[in-house]
Amino acid sequence: MALNAAATPVKMIFPTFILLPRAADELEIPFVSSGGMADGRSLVASLAMGAEGMNMGTRFIATKEAPVHDNVKQALLAATELDTRLVMRPLRNTERVLTNTAVERLLEKEAALGKGIKFEDIAPEVAGVYPKVMMDGEVDSGAWSCGMVAWLDQ
Numbered sequence: 001m002a003l004n005a006a007a008t009p010v011k012m013i014f015p016t017f018i019l020l021p022r023a024a025d026e027l028e029i030p031f032v033s034s035g036g037m038a039d040g041r042s043l044v045a046s047l048a049m050g051a052e053g054m055n056m057g058t059r060f061i062a063t064k065e066a067p068v069h070d071n072v073k074q075a076l077l078a079a080t081e082l083d084t085r086l087v088m089r090p091l092r093n094t095e096r097v098l099t100n101t102a103v104e105r106l107l108e109k110e111a112a113l114g115k116g117i118k119f120e121d122i123a124p125e126v127a128g129v130y131p132k133v134m135m136d137g138e139v140d141s142g143a144w145s146c147g148m149v150a151w152l153d154q
């Protein structure tokens with residue numbers, strides 16, 4: 001079946017179990033799975049559905065070899081699949097992040113300011129955060145990316 005881009009709702013996000021076999025049927029180039037991949041089970045499932053391999057983000061950050069502050073690894077180890085939030089949706093710049101006090105503050109601002117929100121309103125929670133988190137270990141200093149697969153780090 002050919003893809004019908006015009007009929008596809010722009011905001012639709014396909015679950016991996018739908019996307020991978022569909023990609024395998026449609027694409028003539030190799031592709032990898034990504035998002036929620038964590039271990040050998042993820043790889044076997046990805047290969048079974050037609051991918052050539054998989055990409056891991058969150059899971060690799062919690063490895064001994066990852067050059068990030070140990071506080072980040074401990075935060076991931078302590079997290080469950082319920083501990084992420086989607087932020088910056090009103091700014092059309094959605095990011096899934098590990099929840100913390102800064103993220104809760106950010107979400108309160110989003111709820112209060114609604115569609116009128118500007119980047120400047122949330123800059124304290126999102127700008128310049130990564131060096132503070134990843135290098136200095138200040139894991140509550142702002143919003144930083146984390147997949148729902150954090151729980152599999154345990």
Ligand SMILES: Cc1cc2nc3c(=O)[nH]c(=O)nc-3n(C[C@H](O)[C@H](O)[C@H](O)COP(=O)(O)O)c2cc1C
Binds near residue numbers: 055056058147
């Ligand atoms: C710390 C961190 C930073 C990331 N930064 C970006 C980014 O700047 N832009 C982007 O498109 N994706 C970013 N991602 C998403 C990854 O590129 C990747 O798609 C995702 O982590 C894969 O899902 P997983 O974390 O469940 O393995 C980031 C992920 C993490 C964990």
